[in-house]
Amino acid sequence: MSQPRLHAALRQPAMFMALLLIGYLLSCHTQDKKAAAAPLNPNGDSELALLMRAMFDDALLMKQQIEQGEQPRPALDYQKILTAEATEPEKAASDTYKVHALSYLQTIKALQGADAPQAASLYKNMVNSCMGCHQALCPGPTVRIKKLY
Ligand code: HEC
Structure with a gap:
C-alpha cells in the first residue's frame, strides 16, 4: 500500500x-430508492421537502425583518408540518418527529404574537427547534439551517 x-x-x-x-x-x-419512495411530485420532491424549503425562506425573511427592527411576520401554513407527505414517511410518522413538530409549532405561535423587542429571542427559539428535529432525524440540512442564526 x-x-x-x-x-x-x-x-x-x-x-x-x-x-x-x-x-x-x-x-x-x-x-435505497424503493418503489414506495417514488417521487410524490412531478419534480421529484416530497410535499414535506417543499414545505421545508418554504420554511427556510420564511425564516430568512423573518431574520431580516428582525434585523431591521420590524415585527416578524410568519406567513406559512405551518400546521402542514403535521400532515405533509415525506420522502421517508416512516420518519414523519415517528414519535420523535411529532414531538419536535409540536414544539416547532409552539415557537411559531410565540413568534406570531411577538412585538419587535421580544422577537429576536423568540426567533432564536424557533431556529433551535428546526435544529433539534434535524439533529434527531435528518442532520443533512443543519449546515443550511445554521445560517438562520
Ligand atoms: C419535526 C421535525 C422537523 C422540523 C421541526 C424541521 N424540519 Fe426540516 N426536515 C425534516 C424532515 C423529516 C425533512 C426531510 C423531508 C423530505 O425529504 O420529505 C426535512 C427537510 C428539510 C430541508 C431539506 C429540504 C429539501 O430540499 O429536500 C431543509 C432545508 C429543512 N428541512 C429546513 C428546516 C428549517 C429551516 C426548519 C425550521 C424553520 C425545519 N427544517 C424544521 C424535519 C424537520
Missing part, C-alpha cells in the same frame, strides 16, 4: 472536507 499517496490525499483538506460534506448532505435520504 502506498503510504505517500494516502498522505498526499489527506494533505488536501478541501477534498477531504468536500467528501465528508457530500456524505453528510445526503444523510437524510440514505435508504
